[in-house]
Amino acid sequence: MSTRIVNSTEGEYATVNGVTVRYIVRGTGSPVLLIHGFGEFLEVWAFNIDALAKHNQVYAIDLPGHGLSQKPKADYKLSFFTNFVISFMSALELEQVSLVGHSVGGAISLEAAIN
Secondary structure (H helix, E strand, O other): OOEEEEEOOOEEEEEEOOEEEEEEEEOOOEEEEEEOOOOOOHHHHHHHHHHHHOOEEEEEEOOOOOOOOOOOOOOOOHHHHHHHHHHHHHHOOOOOOEEEEOOHHHHHHHHHHHO
């Protein structure tokens, strides 16, 4: 079950698969989801978000265990993050999205696209 919570000072929050994560949304157009690397957070995309948002609806997420997202006891394997990202996209009704990842975020993007 997913819940969407808006918090204008820090971003928005969604609870997906029992884990609450922070994300931001900027712009309009085709959706793009930015996925950071391990040990990072959505602010690593600070110089990319506004430029991409000129022509796209940009989503950037703090993965579980990172940034201001919940840090559950979990098996933080690639499959955990990939399944979470797919569930996150479903919760926000993002059927077709361009995935952009940095480091482990690239591996998550690739595995999500394959699945």
